[in-house]
Amino acid sequence: MNRKLVAYFSASGVTAKVAEMLADAVGADIYEIRPAVPYTKADLNWMDKKSRSTIEMNDKSIRPAIADTNAQIDQYETIFLGFPIWWYVAPTIINTFLESYDFSGKKIILFATSGGSKFGKTVEELKVSVPASCEIIEGKLLNGKQTIPTIRSWTDTL
Secondary structure, three states: OOEEEEOOOOOOOHHHHHHHHHHHOOOEEEEEEOOOOOOOOOEEEEEOOOHHHHHHHOOOOHHHHEEEOOOOOOHHOEEOOOOOOOOOOOOOHHHHHHHHHOOOOOOOEEEEEEEOOOOOOHHHHHHHOOOOOEEEEEEEEEOOOOOOHHHHHHHHHH
């Protein structure tokens, strides 16, 4: 049996809603990737060059700490991994998550929320954080307008 997990990071709640819909649609368990230090509205101000998110995204080596590492990834074959798109890629906290577990032989299907950006170089920037035997697939932008049947239709093609 192919157990599925929907793991997600949501800074404002938008990705969380989509992750819940996706988990329901595919019959997956759900896991929230929470930062050890939650992001404030000021942290997320991309127009401020000194904001936390801007600093993190300008230095790809930064790995924001996560609150816990109890996702029990070893129990899953397929992981849907969701996040908001920041600066055309995944936030670096997603690299922290990927580097916190052994994803050998796993299939990771990305989904994201975005105000207009596409995945950009997301797959390339995440592959450095997993073993070569882990398959990362660029999935779909799910901005909350989708319905569960639409999501099921997409996931049935995977």
